[in-house]
Amino acid sequence: MALVVLLAPVPAHAQQAVTLRVAITQQVDSLNPFLSVFQAGTEVGRLMYDYLTAYDVKDQRPVEGLADRWESSADRLTWTFHVPEGKKWSDGQPVTAKDVAFTYDLMMRDEVAATANGSFTADFESVTATDDRTLVIRTKQPQATMLALDVPIVPAHVWSEVTDIGEYRNDQTPVVGSGPFVLTEYRANEFIRFKANKDYWRGAPKYDELTFTYYKTSDAAVQALGKGEVDLVNRMGPAQFDSLKDKDGITRNQAQGRRFNEIVINSGAATRTGEPIGDGHPALKDVVVRRAIAQSLDLDAIIAKVNGGYAQRGTGPIPPVFADYHFTPESVRPYDPAAANAELDRAGYARGADGIRVSPEGRRMELRLLGHASRAYDEQTAEFVKRSLADLGIVVDVQIVSDNQLNESGTAGTFDLQFSGWGTNPDPDFILSLHTCGQRPNADGKGGTTDTFFCDAEYDALYAQQRAEFDPAKRRELVRRMQQRFYDQVPAVVLGYDNALEAYRSDKFASFPVQPDPGGVIMAQNGVWGYYGATPAASAGESAGSTTGLVLGVVGGAVVVLVGAVWLLGRRRGQRAEDRE
Amino acid sequence: MAAGSAARAARGGPRVIRHLAGKVGGALVSLLFVVALGFLLFRVIPGDPVVAMTRGRPVTDDQLAELRARLGVDKPLTEQFVDYLAAAVRGDFGTSYVYSRPVLELIGERLWPTVLLTGTSTVLAVVIGLWLGIRGAWRRGSRSDRISTGLALAQWAMPTFWLGMLLSLATGDLFPSGGMRYPDTPPDFLSQAVDVAHHMVLPCLTMIAVVYAQYLLVMRSSLLEEMHADYLTTARAKGLRDDLVRRRHAVPNALLPTVTLVFLHLGLVVSGAITVETVFSWPGLGLLTYEALTGPDLPLLQGTFVVLAGAVITMNVFADLLYRVLDPRVRAA
Numbered sequence: 082m083a084l085v086v087l088l089a090p091v092p093a094h095a096q097q098a099v100t101l102r103v104a105i106t107q108q109v110d111s112l113n114p115f116l117s118v119f120q121a122g123t124e125v126g127r128l129m130y131d132y133l134t135a136y137d138v139k140d141q142r143p144v145e146g147l148a149d150r151w152e153s154s155a156d157r158l159t160w161t162f163h164v165p166e167g168k169k170w171s172d173g174q175p176v177t178a179k180d181v182a183f184t185y186d187l188m189m190r191d192e193v194a195a196t197a198n199g200s201f202t203a204d205f206e207s208v209t210a211t212d213d214r215t216l217v218i219r220t221k222q223p224q225a226t227m228l229a230l231d232v233p234i235v236p237a238h239v240w241s242e243v244t245d246i247g248e249y250r251n252d253q254t255p256v257v258g259s260g261p262f263v264l265t266e267y268r269a270n271e272f273i274r275f276k277a278n279k280d281y282w283r284g285a286p287k288y289d290e291l292t293f294t295y296y297k298t299s300d301a302a303v304q305a306l307g308k309g310e311v312d313l314v315n316r317m318g319p320a321q322f323d324s325l326k327d328k329d330g331i332t333r334n335q336a337q338g339r340r341f342n343e344i345v346i347n348s349g350a351a352t353r354t355g356e357p358i359g360d361g362h363p364a365l366k367d368v369v370v371r372r373a374i375a376q377s378l379d380l381d382a383i384i385a386k387v388n389g390g391y392a393q394r395g396t397g398p399i400p401p402v403f404a405d406y407h408f409t410p411e412s413v414r415p416y417d418p419a420a421a422n423a424e425l426d427r428a429g430y431a432r433g434a435d436g437i438r439v440s441p442e443g444r445r446m447e448l449r450l451l452g453h454a455s456r457a458y459d460e461q462t463a464e465f466v467k468r469s470l471a472d473l474g475i476v477v478d479v480q481i482v483s484d485n486q487l488n489e490s491g492t493a494g495t496f497d498l499q500f501s502g503w504g505t506n507p508d509p510d511f512i513l514s515l516h517t518c519g520q521r522p523n524a525d526g527k528g529g530t531t532d533t534f535f536c537d538a539e540y541d542a543l544y545a546q547q548r549a550e551f552d553p554a555k556r557r558e559l560v561r562r563m564q565q566r567f568y569d570q571v572p573a574v575v576l577g578y579d580n581a582l583e584a585y586r587s588d589k590f591a592s593f594p595v596q597p598d599p600g601g602v603i604m605a606q607n608g609v610w611g612y613y614g615a616t617p618a619a620s621a622g623e624s625a626g627s628t629t630g631l632v633l634g635v636v637g638g639a640v641v642v643l644v645g646a647v648w649l650l651g652r653r654r655g656q657r658a659e660d661r662e
Numbered sequence: 663m664a665a666g667s668a669a670r671a672a673r674g675g676p677r678v679i680r681h682l683a684g685k686v687g688g689a690l691v692s693l694l695f696v697v698a699l700g701f702l703l704f705r706v707i708p709g710d711p712v713v714a715m716t717r718g719r720p721v722t723d724d725q726l727a728e729l730r731a732r733l734g735v736d737k738p739l740t741e742q743f744v745d746y747l748a749a750a751v752r753g754d755f756g757t758s759y760v761y762s763r764p765v766l767e768l769i770g771e772r773l774w775p776t777v778l779l780t781g782t783s784t785v786l787a788v789v790i791g792l793w794l795g796i797r798g799a800w801r802r803g804s805r806s807d808r809i810s811t812g813l814a815l816a817q818w819a820m821p822t823f824w825l826g827m828l829l830s831l832a833t834g835d836l837f838p839s840g841g842m843r844y845p846d847t848p849p850d851f852l853s854q855a856v857d858v859a860h861h862m863v864l865p866c867l868t869m870i871a872v873v874y875a876q877y878l879l880v881m882r883s884s885l886l887e888e889m890h891a892d893y894l895t896t897a898r899a900k901g902l903r904d905d906l907v908r909r910r911h912a913v914p915n916a917l918l919p920t921v922t923l924v925f926l927h928l929g930l931v932v933s934g935a936i937t938v939e940t941v942f943s944w945p946g947l948g949l950l951t952y953e954a955l956t957g958p959d960l961p962l963l964q965g966t967f968v969v970l971a972g973a974v975i976t977m978n979v980f981a982d983l984l985y986r987v988l989d990p991r992v993r994a995a
Contacts, residue, residue: 108760110760110761110762111762119760247732247762250763269761269945270950271843271845274846290846294840294844295945296841297939297952301830301942301943304830305839308838308839488710
């Protein structure tokens, strides 16, 4: 056996074919684009299927996807999209407007098909393909996201055969799609393999294969990058990112991220009908207290110490990466504990004998701060918050709990302060909608997506206006005013926007398109430009370094087995000699 | 002679069967208890699974309600429990929330990587542990004994994930840092086998390093107990060589507790793989359990819980039966 292993031909890892090997740390939940909700699953869906429109690599504006032109009626209720000739499914069939109509229609009539992206078609009145090239969509009310429908369009001639969408796995390789890559092999939680689609309408990718290998921990993924087993890694922590500094053959990308971290303040949790719920500290209903809390937090120090400098200072819920909608306050609230103390004194929150403030109703200012046990960020930042608020005469009891417990307390309003955070989209509608009155839970405490319980007539009015506003400049102004209101009322303190930390083997791939350009990400884009536009380095066709490792490993293993065998044989002979005694 | 053994068999037969039935019956009751506990335990976890699943996505109330109805979490708890029990008896553990696939199918897929990894490392750990244990006991107090026992204890005390990462760093480019195979390995059996073996080296070493200490210590102490027994003195007095006394007389008697331990341990080994599988992204049951926990994916969690507990129960029964076979004193009792 040892000899067989020793003599076995060593598998050639990279022959002439050039492969981009990407490490992912999140599993792909499903290959079925109607069911997949994880970010990794969505990204795989984008590689396989084009959307009706795409987001530009430079500034994320809507550009040609399957449709190259579109127009809307004067009342914004009817949209017409043109699907040009020449785009093909990977099995050679033409892509038509009927495929698009089929996809949206399926989501409208089959609840299971609406699992992942149903919100995009929830307001659709009808979808019709008047001919192979023309798609007409009528909506019940004007919908601002009509050029940002993140719905993978599937081939009607394949999917019309599917009887049960919930059961369909979509893993019959090669999977028929229209995107720049064709899925050829899938091993759940091991790896996914794609071949470049040489007939892709934008032009073929510059290399042959794309693989995603799954690593459970980002430590393992970073190690794999160092060893040359993979070419591209993201979602790194500051320490991991720093460890790759000045490493030969590795280039790092510090990109603006789409996430923000915040501390939610329980300013009066209530149901949709206004019934108070939970047990938040009553003093937090006072905007003076909330402002004082915000003013006492040194956001720059938190970014420097907790984020290792890899973050931007927070203002509103829309990160600077979406420059059009990112918010800069008219007057930035400076870090000023003395001013915050003075404000609290003035508002009647006197300090007791022990230095702890007491609210005018006579309640001691003791606040619970809830954080996620799964996130080191929460634990470290909580220490800053605790110390800052202690200077204000407010006691903070930090409780680090499981994600579920945090969700539970969040929905029930049984907290005072709580860590939270969201990922955002190019269109600000969803993230802004979270803080409208309608997002509070119903009478039995369910159905709410808000975490702030913010309910403000002015904010809601602005929200409704921006939703129906199709003039980009006017909408920008409305969105800015909403964030100003949010900033002034402080239902939450946005702490900062995490950078997305990525790195790649620049000895194998010379460059990757980033989105937005400059300053953007390679992975987790609104699109697949990073993978699609990757340019191999001149030497990329050569054999990869891991082959040496394999040879050494196999030889080492074989030697151990051989030595063991010899030893055993030796012992057996010795035994026989003894038996003769 | 023939008549005598037949009579013994006749006397022993029903007793053996009764003993067997008792053990298996007890195991079945335990398993049923585990199935019920699996349900109750995971309902204590706070949080609405549907909200956890859809966090960060734009979903309407209708969609949430639809999702709840589809997963069956909108029914009263007692009804859910009855549904779950009825399905579990039929061998159906429901559909995973995250993967939208039958739980048993997911477990089945992940079973063999775990069996491969834990099987190989257990066999090696047992061989190494017993061998070092015997050596140590025979030359107790010697420098080699002290070193090997001390080393084993130190490794046992090390956090598994730390040891795993240390190994991975220390071996440099020699072995892959995670996974079970490279995506671009040719599909023929030999290449795949070599690739898997290559990927298995580090996780296997880590598991062995942590586990073998237990075998070493048990073997060492049970052999030490035998050392002063009279029959060994007799054997030595007969003029048998030391080596032979050890192998033929002392070791077989001292093996008993170790064999039991191996079987008990085999049941636990699947769950023990959780850390190693997580460090090395090994696509087995341990990693599946970890993912189900972080979800939390209730049906998957229940399924893996029952399978892991079932493995322990089954191995307990085996250990019991084996002990009976190996030790005549238990048979006679």
